[in-house]
Amino acid sequence: MRFEDLDTGRVRRHFEAEQLADLEALGIDWDGEVVRQSERLELYAEALRRLEDQGLVYPCWCTRAEIRQAASAPHGDLPEGAYPGTCRRLTAAERAEREASGRPPALRVAAEAARVRFRDRLHGEQEGVVDDFVVRRNDGAFAYNLAVVVDDAAQAIGEIVRGEDLLDSTPRQLWLAKRLGLPRPSHVHVPLVLGPDGKRLAKRHGAVTLADRRALGETPDDVRARLAASVGLCDPDERPTPEELVERFDPERFSPPPSGPLPGL
Numbered sequence: 001m002r003f004e005d006l007d008t009g010r011v012r013r014h015f016e017a018e019q020l021a022d023l024e025a026l027g028i029d030w031d032g033e034v035v036r037q038s039e040r041l042e043l044y045a046e047a048l049r050r051l052e053d054q055g056l057v058y059p060c061w062c063t064r065a066e067i068r069q070a071a072s073a074p075h076g077d078l079p080e081g082a083y084p085g086t087c088r089r090l091t092a093a094e095r096a097e098r099e100a101s102g103r104p105p106a107l108r109v110a111a112e113a114a115r116v117r118f119r120d121r122l123h124g125e126q127e128g129v130v131d132d133f134v135v136r137r138n139d140g141a142f143a144y145n146l147a148v149v150v151d152d153a154a155q156a157i158g159e160i161v162r163g164e165d166l167l168d169s170t171p172r173q174l175w176l177a178k179r180l181g182l183p184r185p186s187h188v189h190v191p192l193v194l195g196p197d198g199k200r201l202a203k204r205h206g207a208v209t210l211a212d213r214r215a216l217g218e219t220p221d222d223v224r225a226r227l228a229a230s231v232g233l234c235d236p237d238e239r240p241t242p243e244e245l246v247e248r249f250d251p252e253r254f255s256p257p258p259s260g261p262l263p264g265l
Helices: 013-025 039-055 064-071 092-100 144-154 162-177 210-215 222-229 242-248
Strands: 057-060 107-108 114-122 124-130 134-136 157-163 186-190
Touching: 013 210, 039 057, 039 134, 039 162, 107 162, 114 134, 114 162, 114 186, 124 162, 124 186, 144 162, 144 186, 157 162, 210 222, 222 242
Parallel strands: 157 186
Antiparallel strands: 057 107, 107 134, 114 124
16 A cells, blocks of 8 residues: 655645545455655655666756647657657756756656557557656656656565556656666556546546445445446446455456446446
């Protein structure tokens, strides 16, 4: 169990307690102590130092507007919207001018449009181009991509299962893992749960939290059964236990993507 709480402006500890309580109510447990990224900053700093020692990191002073403008132009092999490495190509004079401005830089990796191939259990063979992405923001916060790569290795994660909206992040993370000498995990990117309008399920669709469903008279067992039925692990009128669902689980049930709306929402 890991809380990715690096964005201190949005994190509230009571949300963490509510999420853990919801998981327990649904019968979902976890191994070991709860891990919080906010308590692991030295691990990320050490990983960043290792990248710097390899000459793979450079400062970037680009503003958001400059990044949008640069990313909107075509840049050969880079995907649309990717950062083209503007600050990597600064002359010594241009770099000195930006340093003198006093504006703190972000830190980016010099991936230089590296190509990374991997196999996803549901999506098959994939290949992505890695742009010069941020590993530390200009406010000093470590970036998500760096933190999760370090944490996945530290927690011995062999297979990463997450939403298919993060499929395009995988080449970046595998590139980082290789440069840091970390194990290469396998991946499964599963379909998102959708609302009746076919868009990702969100607050705008109504009662979507466990507390909301309880207020409507549903029990945690009802909610767990509804979720299980949506992926074919039980019939709509069944109320299987967590142990029974573990026995029935088959990742091939999620293929082929994408999924449709969750029934009843």
